[in-house]
Amino acid sequence: MYTPSQNDTIKRIFGAALKAVDPYKAVMEEKDRLSSVFNSGGFKRMIVAGLGKASYPMALAIEDSFGDLIEAGVIITKYGHLGERKLGRIKAFDAAHPVPDESGEKAAGELLKLLEGASEDTLVVCLISGGGSALLAAPAEGITLADKQAVTSALLKAGADINELNSIRKHISRVKGGRLARAAYPATVISLIISDVIGDPLDVIASGPTSPDASTWQDAQAVIRKFGITSPENVVRLIEEGASGQLPDNPKPGDPLFEKVQNLIISSNRLALQAARNEAQALDFETEILTDSLSGEAREAARRLASDAISREDRPCCLIAGGETTVIVTGQGKGGRNTELALAFSLEIEGQDGITLLAAGTDGTDGPTDAAGAIVDGGTVSNARESGVEPTDYLENNDSYTFFELVGGLLKTGPTGTNVMDIDIILLT
Numbered sequence: 001m002y003t004p005s006q007n008d009t010i011k012r013i014f015g016a017a018l019k020a021v022d023p024y025k026a027v028m029e030e031k032d033r034l035s036s037v038f039n040s041g042g043f044k045r046m047i048v049a050g051l052g053k054a055s056y057p058m059a060l061a062i063e064d065s066f067g068d069l070i071e072a073g074v075i076i077t078k079y080g081h082l083g084e085r086k087l088g089r090i091k092a093f094d095a096a097h098p099v100p101d102e103s104g105e106k107a108a109g110e111l112l113k114l115l116e117g118a119s120e121d122t123l124v125v126c127l128i129s130g131g132g133s134a135l136l137a138a139p140a141e142g143i144t145l146a147d148k149q150a151v152t153s154a155l156l157k158a159g160a161d162i163n164e165l166n167s168i169r170k171h172i173s174r175v176k177g178g179r180l181a182r183a184a185y186p187a188t189v190i191s192l193i194i195s196d197v198i199g200d201p202l203d204v205i206a207s208g209p210t211s212p213d214a215s216t217w218q219d220a221q222a223v224i225r226k227f228g229i230t231s232p233e234n235v236v237r238l239i240e241e242g243a244s245g246q247l248p249d250n251p252k253p254g255d256p257l258f259e260k261v262q263n264l265i266i267s268s269n270r271l272a273l274q275a276a277r278n279e280a281q282a283l284d285f286e287t288e289i290l291t292d293s294l295s296g297e298a299r300e301a302a303r304r305l306a307s308d309a310i311s312r313e314d315r316p317c318c319l320i321a322g323g324e325t326t327v328i329v330t331g332q333g334k335g336g337r338n339t340e341l342a343l344a345f346s347l348e349i350e351g352q353d354g355i356t357l358l359a360a361g362t363d364g365t366d367g368p369t370d371a372a373g374a375i376v377d378g379g380t381v382s383n384a385r386e387s388g389v390e391p392t393d394y395l396e397n398n399d400s401y402t403f404f405e406l407v408g409g410l411l412k413t414g415p416t417g418t419n420v421m422d423i424d425i426i427l428l429t
Contacts, residue, residue, distance in 0.1 A: 026061075047125070048075070074090065107136075169207045
């Protein structure tokens with residue numbers, strides 16, 4: 001069933017996907033565009049503001065491109081995502097994700113201070129990537145960091161998707177939903193954005209700090225009611241007041257401040273999927289990208305992928321999917337959406353020869369774990385049971401990481417420096 005050659009092959013395909021969405025390379029490809037804007041606009045200074053899991057390599061590329069033209073900068077990334085090489089004029093902070101912490105709040109204060117000092121002769125280069133919502137923690141007036149932590153945790157455990165989560169985040173923040181652009185006004189802002197959201201909606205990636213906010217107070221109210229969120233009281237009260245018209249909403253399309261803002265998607269899940277497909281084809285696999293919008297509950301997504309894999313008769317074949325699923329947490333175990341999907345998939349393909357799945361986050365971290373995801377095949381379940389480990393018990397306890405830690409199959413890449421959602425690769429041999 002499962003062979004080392006399949007393991008190596010599927011990792012190679014995943015590696016090709018990661019290489020294609022390298023943040024340093026993506027920013028370097030924008031050097032000429034940025035130079036043209038700076039030189040033609042008569043700007044006297046450039047400042048840099050970065051947020052997200054990819055902001056460190058993005059900042060390296062900006063410093064390597066513009067050096068002394070940069071007056072100052074602040075970036076915020078996830079713990080463990082800062083590299084060994086030191087930045088020069090750009091200050092680097094790290095903080096917690098997906099639940100914000102005090103370090104993120106402090107760093108957000110530094111970033112806001114920098115932007116609020118920007119003037120009309122300033123070009124602000126914003127480096128935005130996934131994870132920025134949690135990392136840039138600047139609660140709205142009347143909301144505490146503890147409030148943000150509590151509502152974020154509650155929504156994550158309830159299985160809220162990124163759009164639902166960010167509609168709340170944007171309405172309890174001083175920087176999200178276009179408010180970061182407002183803080184920088186009247187400076188000109190160019191945002192280089194690496195998308196970690198299905199469809200690449202600007203107002204959802206990192207909660208849209210420099211884009212008009214399509215969501216409303218009423219949308220946020222619908223989310224807290226859908227998931228039965230009744231606390232923290234400060235959050236619920238603020239959202240109810242906003243929904244009743246007592247508070248102004250975030251800046252919307254047509255707001256004059258966005259005339260001085262350019263938002264550019266420079267990398268996305270689609271690029272990663274295309275690179276994976278090209279690599280698989282080079283390895284003589286008939287290859288199909290199933291979807292770039294895989295979503296929904298991880299176990300249900302696993303069933304759909306497994307059903308498709310089992311039904312395929314033409315082999316060798318490689319099936320590829322991208323997107324981001326969710327997990328409704330009812331157990332007490334440890335894991336993320338990718339290891340949960342992989343475990344559920346292994347149960348669906350139990351005993352099937354020639355099916356191997358790699359499910360992984362492109363950032364190298366799956367939920368609150370040190371794994372990117374896992375690799376499974378038709379023998380995973382039987383091998384586990386022979387070792388006295390019952391897969392269904394671990395799945396029901398949301399303890400997928402522990403399962404793979406016991407029986408093998410964890411994929412550990414370390415932080416990759418990029419973040420374009422998840423990739424699922426299925427090899428049929």
